[in-house]
Amino acid sequence: MTRFGNGVHPPTVAAAVVVIVGLVLAGCTRGADETGTSGATPTPVPTTTATAPGVTPTPDPVATSEPTPTPTPTPTAPVFTSRIALIDDALAERMQPSWWPGCPVPLEDLRYVTVTYVDFDGVAQEGELVVHADVADGIVGAFARLYELGYPIRSMRLVDDFDADDDASMAADNTSAFNCRAITGGTGWSEHAYGRAIDVNPVENPYVRGSHVAPPAGAAFVDRTSAHGVILADDEVVRAFAAAGWLWGGDWERPIDYQHFSTTGR
Template identity: 70%
Template sequence: MGRRWGIVVMAVALLSASCASSQASRAPTVAPTAGSSTPSQAPVTAPAVPDVADAPVVVLPPPDFTSTISEITPELAARMEPSWRPGCPVPLEDLRYVTVTHRDFAGEKVQGELVVHADAAEDMVTVFRALFDAGYPVRSMRLVDDFGASDDASMDADNTSAFNCRAITGGTGWSEHAYGRAIDVNPVENPYVSGSSVGPSAGREFVRRPDSPGVIHGGDEVVGAFAAVGWLWGGDWDSPVDYQHFSPSGR
């Protein structure tokens, strides 16, 4: 009996140890007290979510070249009274107001303006985008009305302009400018030459100076940009020679 009793006592002891171990594994983790050498378990936190309101605002620079094409408004028609009048060969509704970015002679970006025929508006945007990308400078690009529709005054100011209801130079028929299908570019650097006559007079010193900014030469980026939209250069005429002039008809 003594042997059996000893076996029973040993079995009870093993069972008690097993139960204690099981209870310990299910017991909650208790944070250690101060001075305890038991390592503490770091709390688990969710990753921080950035606040959209605190995100930096990225401001994109405006595009280098911009353009607009619009119809002639009543306000613009009033401004154009010097250059358009009843009896002109093209009605106002067939004209378009065009703005394009160009570079001036200091390399700064400037917004210029033109009035051209509706069927030439897209071509002018295409041309001046190419000239802007090429870095070609334009001295001034304002409506000829700012000069009282005087072609001479506009040229003297080295102003690039298009529509002007006027007769052809030295003649009585309508100029291509009267249809909005011609443009004069940098007139001082690219004057009209007829024999010994040069217009504007300030253009005399620029006649075919290859090293001067703004001077147009055959085969250069200006002639090429206009040729790409089907416009011809007056610099190719025999006599007179109109270095500033471009038109789709070649007149």
């Protein structure tokens, strides 16, 4: 074994290992101090949000996976509409059953009126009437009110669709106005012949004279209990027509005409 000049042996292998390990550890410590990392990719740390006691946290809208539902629009009922027009040539030809020369009112004094009404199934329909020009605005106002109330009307067609046969129109429960005819049971002109009278739901609101009921199907409604389409004393239907200056035949003593409204009361 070789000796050095002072008689001390060279460093052992164990001492060398200690030195090397110390150097390595010292190098790692310096790297961490200088860069803040040991050189490896850092592992993400999950973050949490502190919430005050008793407060429900609001979810992050970005993290919400479910789409916001689109509100469904609410369906609306058709609005009331109306139209007042002169009697043109085409309509005059259609009205040949109900009007002819010699009638107490000329065609130029009549008006063709359309209004929206609610039928017995609750569906909005467009009805048609012919009335005197003087009362056209008032009749539109009355039917606008009936539409607002949801009062049902079975049918609203010109009496010409029934060949101007009043009995046939009533049997069909048809609401109609102008018809150049005599007063029921008399010889003088009816107010219908002037376009100043209207019959509403004739089956539910029959004409009653003693034991005679017109139309015959109206016998089921002579007792005047409340029912679909029935007009009763001082109800909203009577008031709607009264606001336009129309009187109700249900107030007559004899005959009683529950379907009838007119400007003169007859």
